[in-house]
Amino acid sequence: MNSVGNKRYYLGWAAALGAASAGAQDAAPDTTPVAVVVVEGKRASLMTAQQIKRGQLAIVDSVVADAIQTLPDFSVTDALQRVTGVQIARDRGEGANVAIRGLTQMETTLNGREVFTAGTGRNLDFADVPAELVAGIDVYKSAAAEQIEGGLGGTIDLRTRRPFDFAGRQLAGTARLVRDELAQHTQPQWSLLASDRWRGAGGAEFGALLSLVHQRRAWREDQNSFGAPVLRGDLIPGRQVEVAGGTTESASAGRRQRDAAAAALQWRPAPGLELYAEGRYEQFLTRQDTYQITLGAPPSFAPGSVTLFDGTSDVSGINWTGASASILSFARDTVDRNRSLAVGGSWRGGALRLKADLSHSDSHNALYFAGPTLTGSVLTLRTDLAGPQPAVTVPGNELRDPARLQVASIAYRYRPFDGKLNALQLDASYGLSAWLESLSAGVRIGRRDAANGAGLVLGDAPVAPGLSLSAVPSLVAAYPFSSFFPDGGQGPSNYLVGSLNLARDAAALRRLVGLNAPLPVAGSALGVWRINENTNAVYVQARFNGGPLPLEGNAGLRLVRTYEAVEGNQSLPSGGAIVPIAIDHAYHDYLPSLNLRYGLGPDLYLRGAASKSVTRPNFDQLSPSLTLTPNSITPISNSGSAGNPALQPIRANNIDLALECYLGPAASATVTVFYKRVTGFISSASQQEIHDGAVYQVTRPYNSANAIIKGAELSYQQMYDFLPGWLSGLGMQANYTLVDSATPSSLLGADVPLANLSRHSANLVGIYEGGPWSARLAYNWRDKFLSSINTYVGLGALPIYSEGYGWLDASLSYKVSPTLTLSMEGNNLLRTVRSANYGSPTRPQSLWTNDRQWSATALFRF
Numbered sequence: 001m002n003s004v005g006n007k008r009y010y011l012g013w014a015a016a017l018g019a020a021s022a023g024a025q026d027a028a029p030d031t032t033p034v035a036v037v038v039v040e041g042k043r044a045s046l047m048t049a050q051q052i053k054r055g056q057l058a059i060v061d062s063v064v065a066d067a068i069q070t071l072p073d074f075s076v077t078d079a080l081q082r083v084t085g086v087q088i089a090r091d092r093g094e095g096a097n098v099a100i101r102g103l104t105q106m107e108t109t110l111n112g113r114e115v116f117t118a119g120t121g122r123n124l125d126f127a128d129v130p131a132e133l134v135a136g137i138d139v140y141k142s143a144a145a146e147q148i149e150g151g152l153g154g155t156i157d158l159r160t161r162r163p164f165d166f167a168g169r170q171l172a173g174t175a176r177l178v179r180d181e182l183a184q185h186t187q188p189q190w191s192l193l194a195s196d197r198w199r200g201a202g203g204a205e206f207g208a209l210l211s212l213v214h215q216r217r218a219w220r221e222d223q224n225s226f227g228a229p230v231l232r233g234d235l236i237p238g239r240q241v242e243v244a245g246g247t248t249e250s251a252s253a254g255r256r257q258r259d260a261a262a263a264a265l266q267w268r269p270a271p272g273l274e275l276y277a278e279g280r281y282e283q284f285l286t287r288q289d290t291y292q293i294t295l296g297a298p299p300s301f302a303p304g305s306v307t308l309f310d311g312t313s314d315v316s317g318i319n320w321t322g323a324s325a326s327i328l329s330f331a332r333d334t335v336d337r338n339r340s341l342a343v344g345g346s347w348r349g350g351a352l353r354l355k356a357d358l359s360h361s362d363s364h365n366a367l368y369f370a371g372p373t374l375t376g377s378v379l380t381l382r383t384d385l386a387g388p389q390p391a392v393t394v395p396g397n398e399l400r401d402p403a404r405l406q407v408a409s410i411a412y413r414y415r416p417f418d419g420k421l422n423a424l425q426l427d428a429s430y431g432l433s434a435w436l437e438s439l440s441a442g443v444r445i446g447r448r449d450a451a452n453g454a455g456l457v458l459g460d461a462p463v464a465p466g467l468s469l470s471a472v473p474s475l476v477a478a479y480p481f482s483s484f485f486p487d488g489g490q491g492p493s494n495y496l497v498g499s500l501n502l503a504r505d506a507a508a509l510r511r512l513v514g515l516n517a518p519l520p521v522a523g524s525a526l527g528v529w530r531i532n533e534n535t536n537a538v539y540v541q542a543r544f545n546g547g548p549l550p551l552e553g554n555a556g557l558r559l560v561r562t563y564e565a566v567e568g569n570q571s572l573p574s575g576g577a578i579v580p581i582a583i584d585h586a587y588h589d590y591l592p593s594l595n596l597r598y599g600l601g602p603d604l605y606l607r608g609a610a611s612k613s614v615t616r617p618n619f620d621q622l623s624p625s626l627t628l629t630p631n632s633i634t635p636i637s638n639s640g641s642a643g644n645p646a647l648q649p650i651r652a653n654n655i656d657l658a659l660e661c662y663l664g665p666a667a668s669a670t671v672t673v674f675y676k677r678v679t680g681f682i683s684s685a686s687q688q689e690i691h692d693g694a695v696y697q698v699t700r701p702y703n704s705a706n707a708i709i710k711g712a713e714l715s716y717q718q719m720y721d722f723l724p725g726w727l728s729g730l731g732m733q734a735n736y737t738l739v740d741s742a743t744p745s746s747l748l749g750a751d752v753p754l755a756n757l758s759r760h761s762a763n764l765v766g767i768y769e770g771g772p773w774s775a776r777l778a779y780n781w782r783d784k785f786l787s788s789i790n791t792y793v794g795l796g797a798l799p800i801y802s803e804g805y806g807w808l809d810a811s812l813s814y815k816v817s818p819t820l821t822l823s824m825e826g827n828n829l830l831r832t833v834r835s836a837n838y839g840s841p842t843r844p845q846s847l848w849t850n851d852r853q854w855s856a857t858a859l860f861r862f
Contacts, residue, residue, distance in 0.1 A: 042066065042731070042767050042774065043719055046666035048136075050717070057543075057554050057595040058144055059609055059656050059672060061085065061715070064136040072809055072825035072855055074215060075258070076126040076134060076158060081780050081807075082763045083139050084715045084735040085672075089756065090807075092219045092288075093828060093850035094256070096127055100139060101674060102709060102739045102757035103153030105615035105650060110158045110280065110340065114148050114446070117336055118363035118419040120620035122150065124158075128284040128336045130213040130258045132174065132191040135161045141674065142609035142656050143593045145539040145556025146427070146442060152615035152652050152678070160280065162264045163195045163207025170195040172861040178217050180851040181831075182486065183253055185218035189855075197266075207266040215258040217853075222485050223250045224390055225846040229838055230297060231794035235306045235315065242795065242843065243297060243315040247383060247392050249492060250292035251481050257285045275345035281338070288332040290371075291479060291497045293399075295381055295392065296324040302380075309386070309842040316386040316842070323381040325399060327495065329477075330371030330411060331503035338363045344425075351431035362420040369413040370506040372498035372513070374469055376405040389485060389833065390844055392492060399495035402470040407498070407513050412459030412506040415523075421448040437543045440556075444537045450619045451530040455523030459506065463513045472513060475499050485849055525578050529568040529623035529643070533616075536561045550599030558591040562616065566645045570626035572692065581624045583645040589614050607658040617647040617682055621701045628696055640689070640698035648703050652678045666731075667718035674711060681705040681743060707743035707754060719767070729770035736762045747789045747797040758782040758804065772815040774823075781806040787836060800845055802836040813859075820860050827853040 045066035052062040061083050073079040077095030081088045089097040100106050108115055108124035117125040140147065140155040147155055173192040179185075191214070197207035227245030235241055264278040298320055305319035344357035382393045398404050427442035469476055477499035484493040502509040507519050541556030563586045570581045593611035600606055623643030631637040658672040680703035689698045719731035738760060742751040753759065760783035768775040783804040791797050808830045813823035831852045836845040 042769055042776065043666050046717055046719065046731075046733075050662070050666060050668055052136075052138065053668075053670075054605075054660070054662060057552060057597055058140055059142040059595075059607055059658055060138055060140050062136055062138045065134065072811065072827040072853065073131040074217060074256075076129040076131055076137065079131050079134075079137060080126060080139070080156070082733075082735075082765065082778060083137070084713045084763075085141060085737050086139060087737075087756075087758055087761050087782055090834065090848075090850070091127070092221050092252070092254070092256070092286075093853070094127060094219075097756070098126055098156070099756065100141065100153035100156070101676070101711065101737070102741055102754050103676075103678075104756070105152035107148055107151035107155040108158075109148060109155060111160060111278070111342070112148075112157060113340070113342060113357065113359045113361075113425075114150070114421060114423060115158075115338070115340060115361055116363060116419060116421065117338060118365040118417040118450070120417070120452075120618050122616065122618065124338070125284075125336060126156075128258070128282050128338055129158065130191070130215050130260050130282075132213045133160060133211060133260045133262055133280075133282075135159045135165070141672070142595055142654070143591070143611040143613050144554060144595060145541040145558040145591070145593050146440060147558075148444065149535075149537065149558060149560050149589065149591055149614055150616065152613050152650055160262050160264070160278070161193065161195070161209055161211065162266055162276070162278070163197050163209040164205075164266045164268075166195050166197070168197060170861070172859075174857055174859045176855050176857040178853055178855040180218045180220065180853050182220035182222075182849075182851045183218040185255075187216040187218050187255070189215045189217070203271065205266075205268040207264075209262075209264045211260075211262045213258065213260040215256070217256045218253070219256065219851050220251070220253040220481075221851075222849050223252070223846060224248075224392075224485060225250070226385075226390070226844050227297065228790070228792045228798070229314070229795055229843055230792075235301060235318070236308075239313070241306075241308065241313045241315055243318065244383065244385070244844070246294060246296045247390075248292060248294040249392065249484060250290055251479075251484060251493075252288055252290040253481075254286060254288035256287075257283075259283045272348040273345070274347075275343075277341075277343045279339070279341040282336070283338075284334075284336040286332075286334045289500050289503075290328075290330050290332060291481075292328045292330075293492055293495060294326045294328070295320075295378065295394070295492075296326075298323045305382075307386070312840075312842050314840070314842040317382075317384045320381040320383070321379065323378050325376045325378055326408070327374040327376075327399070327405070327497055328371065328411075329373075329498040329500055329503070330369060331500050333368045333504070334366065336363070336365050353429045353431075355425075355427040357423075357425040359423050359425075360421070361423075363418070365417040367413070367415045368504070370411055370509060371500060371503045372410055372475060372509065373408045374405045374496070374498055375408045385842075385844055389847060394492045394495075399492065402473075402476050402496060403468055405469040405496060406465075407463045407467045407469055407472060407475065409460060409462045410506070410510050410513060410515060412457075412461070412510070412519060414457040414459075415455075416453035417451070418453060419448070419450045421446060423447070435545055435547045437545060440539075440541045440543070442539055444535070446533075446535040446537075448533045448535070449531070450533070452528060452620075454521065455525070455527035457520050457523045459520045461510065461515050461517075463515065467513060469496065469498075474501070475512060477501075485847075525569045526571060526625050526627050529566065529620065529625060531567070531619050531622055532565045534563040546598075551596065553594065553596040555594045556592070558593070560589045560591065560614075562587055562589070562649075564622065564645065566622050566624050566643075568623050568625035568643070570624070570642070571628055581626070583624045585645050587648065589649065589651070603662040605658075605660045605662075607656070607660065609654070609656040611654050613652050613654055614649045616649045617644075617701070621647055621682060626691075626698070628691055628698075630694065630696075635694065638694055638696040640691070640696045642698055642700050644700045644702065647682060647701060648680055650678060650680045650682065650703075652676045663718060668716070670713075670715045672713040672715075674709075674713075676707075676709040678707040678709060679703075681707055683746075685746075705743045707741060709739065709741045709754070711737065711739040713737050719769075726770050729768050729773075731767035731769070733765040733767070734763065736760070745789055745797075747791060748799070752789070752799070753786050755786050755788060758785040760804075774813045774815070775811065777808070777810045779806055779808050798843075799839045800836055801839060802834065803841075805832050805834050806830065807832055819862055820858065823857045823859065825855045825857065827855075
């Protein structure tokens with residue numbers, strides 16, 4: 001074989017960025033090499049993302065590799081935060097918990113195949129995937145019959161690179177150092193991509209690609225939390241007031257490590273025939289050390305020390321006396337391991353095209369938690385909530401004397417999850433003529449297993465009463481940080497903690513305090529479940545045009561049969577015996593879809609989409625395990641808890657309308673409105689059930705609440721090439737999302753927004769490209785959102801709201817040569833303090849502060 005020429009296309013990491021997505025709803029593009037106009041840098045990423053959006057019949061937004069690489073995005077979640085309609089949460093300073101238009105119930109795919117992270121849920125945790133591994137991300141807001149079902153909110157498809165994406169040999173990589181201000185550690189990161197293609201006799205071609213990524217990042221997070229409000233009538237004579245039920249200060253530091261690999265082989269033995277094999281592996285490790293002190297709100301206080309927030313009955317400041325103290329130190333480590341392998345091919349002969357894809361995915365997830373708890377008390381404690389950040393002060397030395405602290409318990413927990421999926425996808429399409437352009441049909445067979453191993457292993461054990469910390473000197477350690485909430489918060493930061501030297505050897509830690517019993521190796525059988533889920537789907541889809549009218553569209557129907565076999569255990573009231581239980585359940589879904597695109601002008605489109613979508617229940621909700629707790633004295637109080645294998649999917653009817661104006665190759669302005677009517681949201685409720693002739697009040701998850709979700713998305717991007725001189729390098733991306741949702745709350749007796757959904761969210765990105773210089777400044781903002789609703793004694797139901805916040809990232813790069821670019825990046829430049837409250841700013845619930853990170857990167861391409 002002879003190597004195909006080494007012509008290089010400098011589209012950043014997005015060389016030949018995959019101008020059509022792998023999970024596209026239209027026929028896959030012809031992969032024959034064509035002439036390419038070389039455009040570099042951020043213009044290339046804007047152009048490619050716009051080409052994908054414009055070329056699709058569905059409503060879709062995309063982000064491509066160069067846009068990901070030019071900001072400090074550690075994982076795919078970080079990259080998704082700037083996509084219109086997407087909201088994310090934060091976990092230790094990184095992105096987490098992706099939602100599309102407020103819904104976390106989505107379908108996650110890799111090159112069009114379903115992928116996942118093992119756990120109670122069904123989706124891939126995008127934090128597992130390093131950003132360098134992907135060529136692009138497509139977020140589908142509307143559905144098509146050929147798409148895999150499961151995306152109530154939408155579908156997110158990750159596209160990895162293949163060797164035929166490049167014209168020839170490609171070698172590229174990055175080397176990066178990341179510095180975290182609070183953690184005060186510098187960690188290395190690197191990535192490497194190697195790809196080539198060869199031509200053989202008769203025009204046959206073969207290509208191979210390997211991509212490797214390694215990330216290490218140190219982090220620190222400080223959290224200041226306050227207990228739920230407590231109604232007190234003794235703090236101010238003759239008046240009922242609400243005071244925080246204690247305070248908890250925690251400082252956590254650790255390391256995150258991502259290792260990933262992707263490989264792909266492509267073979268084109270003859271024109272029209274292409275075969276491939278590809279695989280991927282990800283491992284995401286987290287290591288966390290947390291030091292946490294909880295100070296109770298005791299009955300005793302200093303008279304005259306109580307102050308209130310103006311116009312409220314909420315206590316803003318108080319001096320407590322004789323408060324209890326609990327100091328928990330713990331190690332919390334997690335691991336996610338995801339693997340997938342796929343083989344397949346496509347054949348085109350005249351108007352007929354056939355495709356086949358066989359894939360296997362498996363995933364393992366585990367959590368380890370262990371550490372000691374110390375107890376003691378303090379003579380005086382001052383809580384002041386009135387400042388910009390709450391302050392808690394302990395003036396005495398009680399927490400620095402090991403003789404005044406006792407070892408109370410040793411915690412140990414272990415929780416595994418495993419899952420696997422085998423799937424076969426067969427597709428056929430036939431090109432027609434006139435107004436009916438093509439007719440497609442296909443079948444997908446999926447076999448998925450999910451299990452939680454031995455369940456949650458609980459090995460928490462109390463220590464013999466009266467064991468002084470001074471009697472276990474190897475367990476004595478000083479609080480390891482010099483400050484708490486460095487940006488102005490105040491909390492007790494000079495106290496003794498339990499050493500974590502042995503925390504990752506729980507058996508040795510237990511022996512240190514006289515607990516010699518072996519660690520448990522399994523959790524309660526009542527918490528163990530295994531689920532086998534078989535899905536069989538067929539679809540038919542037609543692509544058409546409007547003849548003389550500038551109209552294009554597709555319409556289709558997907559029929560899915562889901563069969564679930566769930567296994568678990570239940571306890572019997574007579575003697576408490578635990579017996580196995582197995583339940584089968586099956587249902588069908590008919591999912592029609594329609595996508596239309598009408599040309600109002602050469603660069604102006606009106607889109608419309610309508611569909612039905614579905615998301616299956618989480619696996620833990622389907623568990624058949626039943627726990628019964630009889631009450632022999634008052635049988636009316638018999639109670640129980642269980643999963644519900646009879647749960648139906650959450651279903652939605654969806655309508656989307658969009659107006660898109662394309663102002664240039666990398667310039668556009670779009671407006672989209674959407675409406676979703678969701679039925680069958682899952683919530684827990686208690687109902688009477690008869691077991692062994694006795695009546696029990698059993699709590700299970702049920703399909704109950706319905707919801708309306710509606711809103712609008714605005715998006716704009718443009719490079720201002722028409723400006724004079726250096727100003728022609730300026731550009732901007734901006735988007736705004738409004739989501740209005742309502743679902744009934746039984747606790748509040750009124751409609752409330754969906755949990756974790758901000759009504760308003762926005763992104764603003766400033767761009768500059770001039771000569772060898774390139775810069776980007778990106779601000780992400782989301783409005784306040786409802787976290788949960790809980791009931792508290794004396795106060796009834798109270799919502800917990802997380803306040804809105806912004807996040808600022810930036811990058812500056814210099815192109816030293818055609819093969820080398822140097823850059824600096826900053827993450828969380830504002831060192832944002834996030835906060836939550838019990839329905840009012842005068843009732844704080846938690847505050848968090850995270851690292852500001854700086855990185856220096858070298859990027860090379862040959």
